[in-house]
Amino acid sequence: xxxxxxxxxxxxxxxxxxxxxxxxxxxxxxxxxxxxxxxxxxxxxxxxxxxxxxxxxxxxxxxxxxxxxxxxxxxxxxxxxxxxxxxxxxxxxxxxxxxxxxxxxxxxxxxxxxxxxxxxxxxxxxxxxxxxxxxxxxxxxxxxxxxxxxxxxxxxxxxxxxxxxxxxxxxxxxxxxxxxxxxxxxxxxxxxxxxxxxxxxxxxxxxxxxxxxxxxxxxxxxxxxxxxxxxxxxxxxxxxxxxxxxxxxxxxxxxxxxxxxxxxxxxxxxxxxxxxxxxxxxxxxxxxxxxxxxxxxxxxxxxxxxxxxxxxxxxxxxxxxxxxxxxxxxxxxxxxxxxxxxxxxxxxxxxxxxxxxxxxxxxxxxxxxxxxxxxxxxxxxxxxxxxxxxxxxxxxxxxxxxxxxxxxxxxxxxxxxxxxxxxxxxxxxxxxxx
DNA sequence: TTTTGAGTTGTTCGA
DNA sequence: GTCGAACAACTCAAA
Numbered sequence: 001x002x003x004x005x006x007x008x009x010x011x012x013x014x015x016x017x018x019x020x021x022x023x024x025x026x027x028x029x030x031x032x033x034x035x036x037x038x039x040x041x042x043x044x045x046x047x048x049x050x051x052x053x054x055x056x057x058x059x060x061x062x063x064x065x066x067x068x069x070x071x072x073x074x075x076x077x078x079x080x081x082x083x084x085x086x087x088x089x090x091x092x093x094x095x096x097x098x099x100x101x102x103x104x105x106x107x108x109x110x111x112x113x114x115x116x117x118x119x120x121x122x123x124x125x126x127x128x129x130x131x132x133x134x135x136x137x138x139x140x141x142x143x144x145x146x147x148x149x150x151x152x153x154x155x156x157x158x159x160x161x162x163x164x165x166x167x168x169x170x171x172x173x174x175x176x177x178x179x180x181x182x183x184x185x186x187x188x189x190x191x192x193x194x195x196x197x198x199x200x201x202x203x204x205x206x207x208x209x210x211x212x213x214x215x216x217x218x219x220x221x222x223x224x225x226x227x228x229x230x231x232x233x234x235x236x237x238x239x240x241x242x243x244x245x246x247x248x249x250x251x252x253x254x255x256x257x258x259x260x261x262x263x264x265x266x267x268x269x270x271x272x273x274x275x276x277x278x279x280x281x282x283x284x285x286x287x288x289x290x291x292x293x294x295x296x297x298x299x300x301x302x303x304x305x306x307x308x309x310x311x312x313x314x315x316x317x318x319x320x321x322x323x324x325x326x327x328x329x330x331x332x333x334x335x336x337x338x339x340x341x342x343x344x345x346x347x348x349x350x351x352x353x354x355x356x357x358x359x360x361x362x363x364x365x366x367x368x369x370x371x372x373x374x375x376x377x378x379x380x381x382x383x384x385x386x387x388x389x390x391x392x393x394x395x396x397x398x399x400x401x402x403x404x405x406x407x408x409x410x411x412x413x414x415x416x417x418x419x420x421x422x423x424x425x426x427x428x429x430x431x432x433x434x
Numbered sequence: 435t436t437t438t439g440a441g442t443t444g445t446t447c448g449a
Numbered sequence: 450g451t452c453g454a455a456c457a458a459c460t461c462a463a464a
Contacts, residue, residue: 143462153441154462221443262442282460329443368442380456381444388444422445426456 003095004032006181010101011037011076012109014132014238015061017068017177019170021132026100027176033100034181035069036090037062039080039194042108053199053321053355054233056191061239063188074180078189084115096125102132102238105267106359107274133238134264135167135246138271141264148272150281150374155268156261168247201321203355206234208245213252220255223313223324224397229256230322232356235263266364269374276363278344280372288372288432291340299415300335301349303403306414307385309393310334312402319402321355326392332369333383338421340428343370371429379429382422 009026017023026033039058047055066076079086090096099120104113117127131137141159142148149155191198208229212219219227234240242260249257270276280286299305303314313327323331328350335346347366351357367373371381393399405411 149462151441151461258442326443333444375442383443384445387446430457 005095005097007031007033007098007100008090008094008096009033009035010099011035011062011065012101012238013104013236014102015058015065016239016241017065018174019241019244020102020173020238021171022100022102022128022130024171024173024176025128025130026098027173027179029098029100031097032181033179034094034183035065035074035076037065037076037078037188038083038086039078039189040083040112041081041194042083042112044080044194044196047196048352050195051197051199053201053203054237054357055196056199056201057203057233057355058237059188059191059198061237066185066188069180070185072177072180073182075183075185076188077186080189080194083112084119087116087119091119091123091125096123098126098128100128100130103129103137104133105138105271107270107277133242134267135242135260136162136264138268141268148268149265150269152262152265152375155265156258159261159264168243168250170241170243170247201355203233204230204322206231206240208240208248210248210252213249213256216253217255221326221392222398223327224393224395224401228325230356232354232358236356236358262364263358263361266360269364270360276367276373277359280370281367281374282372284433285370285372288429289340290342292342292345293339296339296415297335297341297345299412300331300339300341300346304412304415305334306412307334308396308399308403308406309385309389311406311412312399315402317350317353321353323354324398326388327398328365329369330383330385330388332366334385336366336370337382337425338416338418340425343367343372379433380426382425384418384422386418 007026007029009023014020014022044055062076062078069075099116101113104110113129120127136159138148141155141162143158149158208231212227212229215227219225231240231245235242235245246257246260249260269281273281300310300314303311303318305311309327310331313323313331316327317323332343332346335341336343343366347362350362350366351359354362364373368375371379389396389399399406403411
């Protein structure tokens with residue numbers, strides 16, 4: 001018996017049919033393409049919230065792809081389980097020439113893909129990876145001696161030098177939709193099958209207005225204003241194309257483009273230095289004696305520190321799965337500097353709560369705030385919650401929105417005095433580094 | 435090899 | 450209220 005020869009496209013963090021590099025390459029090959037998605041139990045098992053909004057979002061997007069493909073007489077095959085085990089099954093069931101996929105730069109993903117590649121190799125199946133998640137990959141922006149940058153500004157300069165027009169051009173995967181395998185449509189694995197429920201948290205739309213780009217530089221730091229793009233989750237799961245966004249940023253807003261370069265900077269750091277997941281980038285900070293007071297950590301998590309701007313941020317996070325970027329810096333500085341709590345605690349809490357959670361950016365941001373990261377800024381840059389409020393929320397609009405009780409008697413007293421905490425932090429770091 | 439300039443996002447103090 | 454300097458000195462990148 002002979003099963004028909006096919007190609008497979010494996011969707012992961014690229015949940016869109018348009019302008020998808022790996023999918024485009026697959027559809028341009030000379031065989032029908034079977035699209036596949038795996039709900040990875042290794043990842044799902046770590047989700048504490050059984051109605052996790054990110055999983056709901058992914059599920060919705062995979063279902064939308066399935067619906068679109070249904071109109072073409074095709075569909076997406078979905079699975080639930082350990083990817084390597086599932087690939088063994090898929091490779092048994094089908095006669096495959098090539099597996100097409102887009103590269104993922106996280107340590108777990110890299111290892112997973114290597115394992116699957118090995119299984120494919122043993123079967124004589126080709127395994128082709130493409131660049132889709134970033135404009136320039138970790139190995140494409142290096143110093144002249146071939147080593148990676150560890151300071152942002154020279155990295156960004158080099159990034160812009162290396163950038164070509166081609167890097168920003170969309171790939172027309174939609175032109176080749178007739179090349180999908182024709183099959184009777186199969187349903188997407190239900191959330192309940194995996195032990196989850198649908199979340200009712202709303203995800204912001206994946207659109208970017210020109211008006212936002214034009215005013216981005218002046219508006220992005222004010223948390224009471226909707227001046228940021230809210231595209232994080234869409235970039236995370238690939239429901240928008242980075243090429244499309246970067247192309248428009250390049251024309252309209254250097255500040256916004258810079259933020260995209262930060263995203264690639266931290267992806268590059270994570271790729272070259274995967275140890276940062278659990279360790280200080282700068283080893284000399286390993287001796288900082290974090291206080292790690294559980295009660296204070298809990299107060300921070302719950303938005304009960306007695307510092308309105310900090311509490312507003314944490315309450316926004318807890319209620320919506322989102323926190324404005326300016327406020328992320330403030331609460332991170334407060335946790336690590338004022339409370340002297342290990343940045344890894346804060347990072348883990350963000351990972352659990354943020355809809356737009358992205359390992360590379362979250363880790364980079366937290367290490368930056370703690371002073372342990374790639375940025376050589378001195379440790380005595382300690383955010384003052386009050387002056388940050390004066391600068392970025394002068395009318396207290398953001399605070400009033402999230403902490404309406406901030407002037408009431410029952411509102412918590414400051415968990416620690418600012419001046420005292422600042423001096424304690426300076427002393428602690430100074431001592432640790434000496 | 436040596437030198438030079440620079441480093442996301444800050445705060446406080448004193449003139 | 451505004452401004453510049455000090456904070457403390459280090460590492461990185463590139464010439």
